[in-house]
Amino acid sequence: xxxxxxxxxxxxxxxxxxxxxxxxxxxxxxxxxxxxxxxxxxxxxxxxxxxxxxxxxxxxxxxxxxxxxxxxxxxxxxxxxxxxxxxxxxxxxxxxxxxxxxxxxxxxxxxxxxxxxxxxx
Numbered sequence: 001x002x003x004x005x006x007x008x009x010x011x012x013x014x015x016x017x018x019x020x021x022x023x024x025x026x027x028x029x030x031x032x033x034x035x036x037x038x039x040x041x042x043x044x045x046x047x048x049x050x051x052x053x054x055x056x057x058x059x060x061x062x063x064x065x066x067x068x069x070x071x072x073x074x075x076x077x078x079x080x081x082x083x084x085x086x087x088x089x090x091x092x093x094x095x096x097x098x099x100x101x102x103x104x105x106x107x108x109x110x111x112x113x114x115x116x117x118x119x120x121x
């Protein structure tokens with residue numbers, strides 16, 4: 001791969017995200033045996049120790065979203081990753097406080113329980 005192609009591939013990777021979304025950050029990412037759903041940047045707190053004050057992501061995953069994904073977008077990304085390996089759990093998280101989007105959490109949780117009842121979420 002030449003340098004120009006490599007540059008555009010890497011640029012697209014970070015603009016679109018690993019999952020191909022146009023959210024600006026990863027909607028689905030993983031650490032160890034856990035699959036994480038990044039659903040919001042919003043947070044009502046301003047904790048001085050919060051890593052989002054210092055970084056745009058974690059473990060190589062860019063998490064700062066340009067816009068919040070809909071429940072349908074989260075499910076679409078989740079479908080691409082959920083069967084990649086045996087996950088121990090599915091975790092709702094965000095670069096903010098995920099319970100701000102409780103309606104989204106409940107909708108995605110119902111979908112997971114309906115299609116993959118063996119997962120913890």
